[in-house]
Amino acid sequence: MLADLAAALVVVGLIAYVVLGGADFGTGVWDVTARDESMRARIKRSMGPVWEANHVWLIFILVIVWTAFPRAFGSITSTLALPLFLAAVGIIFRGGAFALRGEAATMFEQRGLGATFALSSVLVPFFLGAAVGGIASGRVPVGNAAGDAISSWLNETSVTIGLISVVTGAHVAAVFLGADAERAGETGLVRAFRVRALGSGVVAGALALAGLFVVRSDVPDLYDGLTSGAGLACVIVSAVAGVATLALEWRSRFEAARYTVAAAVGSIVAGFALAQRPYFLPPELTVDEAAAPDATLAALLACAAGGLCLLVPALVWLFRLQLSGRLDSRSNT
Amino acid sequence: MIDGSLGGPVEQQYLLEARQMQALSLAVHIPLVCFGIAFPAMVLFLEGLWLRTGDPVYKALAKRWSKAMLILFACGVVTGTILSFELGLLWPEFMATFGEVFGLAFGLEGFSFFLEAIFIAIYVYGWDRLPPRVHLACGAPIVATGIAGSFFVISVNGWMNKPVGFDIRDGEVVNVRPFEALFNDNFWHEFVHMYLAGTIVAGFVVAAVYAAGWLRGKRERRHRLGLVVPLTFAALAAPAQLLVGDWAARTVAENQPTKLAVFEGLGPTERGAPLHVLGIYEDGEVKYGIKFPKLLSLLAYHDPDARVQGLDAVGADDRPSDTGINIVRLSFQAMVAIGSGLAALGVFYLWTWWRRRRLPRSPWFFRALVVAGPLSLVALICGWVTTEVGRQPWIVYEVMRTEEAVTGADGIPIGYATLVVVYIALAAIAGVMLRRLSRKPLEV
Numbered sequence: 221m222l223a224d225l226a227a228a229l230v231v232v233g234l235i236a237y238v239v240l241g242g243a244d245f246g247t248g249v250w251d252v253t254a255r256d257e258s259m260r261a262r263i264k265r266s267m268g269p270v271w272e273a274n275h276v277w278l279i280f281i282l283v284i285v286w287t288a289f290p291r292a293f294g295s296i297t298s299t300l301a302l303p304l305f306l307a308a309v310g311i312i313f314r315g316g317a318f319a320l321r322g323e324a325a326t327m328f329e330q331r332g333l334g335a336t337f338a339l340s341s342v343l344v345p346f347f348l349g350a351a352v353g354g355i356a357s358g359r360v361p362v363g364n365a366a367g368d369a370i371s372s373w374l375n376e377t378s379v380t381i382g383l384i385s386v387v388t389g390a391h392v393a394a395v396f397l398g399a400d401a402e403r404a405g406e407t408g409l410v411r412a413f414r415v416r417a418l419g420s421g422v423v424a425g426a427l428a429l430a431g432l433f434v435v436r437s438d439v440p441d442l443y444d445g446l447t448s449g450a451g452l453a454c455v456i457v458s459a460v461a462g463v464a465t466l467a468l469e470w471r472s473r474f475e476a477a478r479y480t481v482a483a484a485v486g487s488i489v490a491g492f493a494l495a496q497r498p499y500f501l502p503p504e505l506t507v508d509e510a511a512a513p514d515a516t517l518a519a520l521l522a523c524a525a526g527g528l529c530l531l532v533p534a535l536v537w538l539f540r541l542q543l544s545g546r547l548d549s550r551s552n553t
Numbered sequence: 554m555i556d557g558s559l560g561g562p563v564e565q566q567y568l569l570e571a572r573q574m575q576a577l578s579l580a581v582h583i584p585l586v587c588f589g590i591a592f593p594a595m596v597l598f599l600e601g602l603w604l605r606t607g608d609p610v611y612k613a614l615a616k617r618w619s620k621a622m623l624i625l626f627a628c629g630v631v632t633g634t635i636l637s638f639e640l641g642l643l644w645p646e647f648m649a650t651f652g653e654v655f656g657l658a659f660g661l662e663g664f665s666f667f668l669e670a671i672f673i674a675i676y677v678y679g680w681d682r683l684p685p686r687v688h689l690a691c692g693a694p695i696v697a698t699g700i701a702g703s704f705f706v707i708s709v710n711g712w713m714n715k716p717v718g719f720d721i722r723d724g725e726v727v728n729v730r731p732f733e734a735l736f737n738d739n740f741w742h743e744f745v746h747m748y749l750a751g752t753i754v755a756g757f758v759v760a761a762v763y764a765a766g767w768l769r770g771k772r773e774r775r776h777r778l779g780l781v782v783p784l785t786f787a788a789l790a791a792p793a794q795l796l797v798g799d800w801a802a803r804t805v806a807e808n809q810p811t812k813l814a815v816f817e818g819l820g821p822t823e824r825g826a827p828l829h830v831l832g833i834y835e836d837g838e839v840k841y842g843i844k845f846p847k848l849l850s851l852l853a854y855h856d857p858d859a860r861v862q863g864l865d866a867v868g869a870d871d872r873p874s875d876t877g878i879n880i881v882r883l884s885f886q887a888m889v890a891i892g893s894g895l896a897a898l899g900v901f902y903l904w905t906w907w908r909r910r911r912l913p914r915s916p917w918f919f920r921a922l923v924v925a926g927p928l929s930l931v932a933l934i935c936g937w938v939t940t941e942v943g944r945q946p947w948i949v950y951e952v953m954r955t956e957e958a959v960t961g962a963d964g965i966p967i968g969y970a971t972l973v974v975v976y977i978a979l980a981a982i983a984g985v986m987l988r989r990l991s992r993k994p995l996e997v
Contacts, residue, residue: 268678270674272626272630272670273670275630276667279634279637282641282663283659283663286640287660288656290656291649294559295649298641298642298645302962304641305638308639309635309971309972313978315627316979316983364646364961369964512652520660527661528664531667534668534694535667537671
């Protein structure tokens with residue numbers, strides 16, 4: 221029971237990170253392919269105030285996992301050391317390049333920073349997605365670096381989930397940026413993001429479908445979980461929300477699309493988590509076996525409940541200020 | 554004595570590199586933490602002055618500093634992320650076996666970090682957009698979470714040095730008591746020591762920037778203010794640090810007598826133990842050092858004839874190597890020397906201010922300040938080297954060895970080299986950003 225609650229907390233963090241952090245990474249794709257500076261300026265102004273907060277979700281996930289599921293954490297970080305290390309390095313480069321964007325003095329600097337920003341924006345979600353794929357496909361055994369250092373994250377499921385992470389992030393980013401542009405009355409940018417949102421949305425949907433087939437051949441147990449019971453319900457919700465998102469994008473109703481796209485992405489993450497129940501590290505370590513003693517779980521959950529009481533209102537306020545454009549400024553660095 | 558949740562020790566030929574890699578990441582992150590601890594209070598102090606007096610110079614400086622604060626915070630976020638990963642990437646057996654004992658502190662730290670990220674964004678982007686009093690109020694959580702975050706992390710460090718809140722039965726961790734681990738009685742001195750250190754570092758580093766400007770002739774009111782505010786914070790903290798340092802050393806003497814012996818390089822256990830300044834530790838004693846009879850006993854136990862446990866009380870396997878001992882001794886002495894110098898500089902400044910109501914006039918005072926900034930960073934890192942290398946060979950003191958905790962994964966040297974490059978790049982980026990910020994005219 222406590223273990224399930226702690227696992228649910230991890231999934232909540234994961235959903236928040238995939239949606240908010242993912243969108244943040246996704247902006248990198250649109251930044252590097254932008255035709256003019258107005259789009260880059262929009263990206264900078266939209267992401268500036270919120271990017272740190274979006275990235276703290278990752279730290280949130282890490283600390284909950286290592287406290288509540290320490291054995292799984294040690295197994296994951298030692299077997300998947302390579303993609304996780306590369307993701308961490310990518311996060312540093314990305315933060316640095318983002319901070320310096322627009323400050324570059326020469327064309328050479330501008331291109332170098334732009335390329336660094338874009339490359340790290342693509343690689344970080346890819347590596348993190350690939351790591352998740354390694355866990356979901358049962359390639360992370362319990363033990364200190366007990367799994368294969370390479371094939372645990374370079375395999376069909378990992379690569380598929382990695383690609384889905386990248387494209388989904390780009391899609392969510394296009395929706396969020398479109399909504400911000402709409403609010404700011406930047407009609408040219410709204411049109412540009414409409415095309416990008418529709419395009420990336422279709423690709424994301426197609427990849428998700430293809431992913432189901434990959435999972436069917438590579439990880440039959442996971443496929444069964446996704447096509448029955450609660451897993452199936454999540455997949456259906458995600459599909460419906462995904463189609464609704466595309467319809468809203470078609471009609472340029474980005475403000476509403478913010479919520480449908482978050483629902484589409486969030487429910488597929490939840491679906492994967494439900495599909496691999498009762499395992500934390502399939503096929504051997506269950507959530508209950510991986511869990512810390514009840515004393516730790518109870519303490520952590522109590523603190524998390526208290527922490528969320530502070531965190532949620534603060535986060536809501538930040539996003540309300542940001543979404544109402546009150547933090548939007550031209551001069552902030 | 555402990556089995557390890559992942560199946561026990563594994564072969565790792567690059568243990569030393571793994572330790573260095575962790576040390577490097579900490580050395581990059583900890584200075585940023587200092588700014589998280591102390592800088593927000595200085596910014597809020599200025600903003601408060603602005604609200605009281607309506608003088609726009611206070612506001613302009615507060616606004617400027619808040620942007621520097623955001624840049625440093627962003628660096629702290631990314632380097633903190635690396636650290637979180639590294640705990641698992643380098644020390645999986647440590648995390649797997651003891652995460653359930655000490656993890657709660659990190660969970661709380663996660664929340665406090667989160668709140669800090671939210672309010673720092675609202676604060677920095679909210680200038681002129683929120684009502685002034687609301688804006689000032691948004692700064693309060695930044696100060697509180699900066700302190701709370703370091704409180705929780707240091708609680709874990711205190712726990713690693715005096716592990717409590719669990720029992721070991723048949724090699725397994727059982728009967729976990731997370732709150733006992735969180736509030737272990739070994740971290741209060743570390744926390745206060747670090748809190749003051751943060752204030753000293755942030756204060757002297759910022760003051761050094763303005764002192765350099767002063768020497769180049771920038772002496773308008775805003776420059777003077779930029780010098781006086783951080784310097785006053787640091788000057789008050791530096792003398793207090795001497796007292797806290799004494800408390801810390803006595804706590805180490807009590808909880809980790811072997812570690813105290815490492816600080817001094819005290820070979821045999823003895824009454825009325827001497828203290829050696831400089832010199833090197835070799836063959837169980839300090840050679841070529843300046844000897845002060847009975848001083849170690851006096852400092853550690855406030856009794857010149859107290860018995861001090863030496864290194865010979867434990868086997869060579871249960872204490873740092875000779876190289877380690879020398880590193881610790883050197884770091885410890887450098888920290889004490891620099892800390893004393895900073896305290897003297899702070900007292901001189903405060904005394905001049907109190908008696909004459911002005912800054913000291915000598916250019917040597919400002920030159921000393923320019924040097925004090927970087928030196929305070931050196932002292933900070935030396936302090937952490939002292940406690941962390943002095944803890945070796947244990948990751949969890951006298952329970953789990955560092956070599957039992959390390960990962961079995963390959964590629965540590967490559968990762969280490971990569972990180973070196975990454976941190977140099979990050980430092981360059983932060984440097985460029987801060988420099989550009991400093992060259993923009995102040996907006997009022």
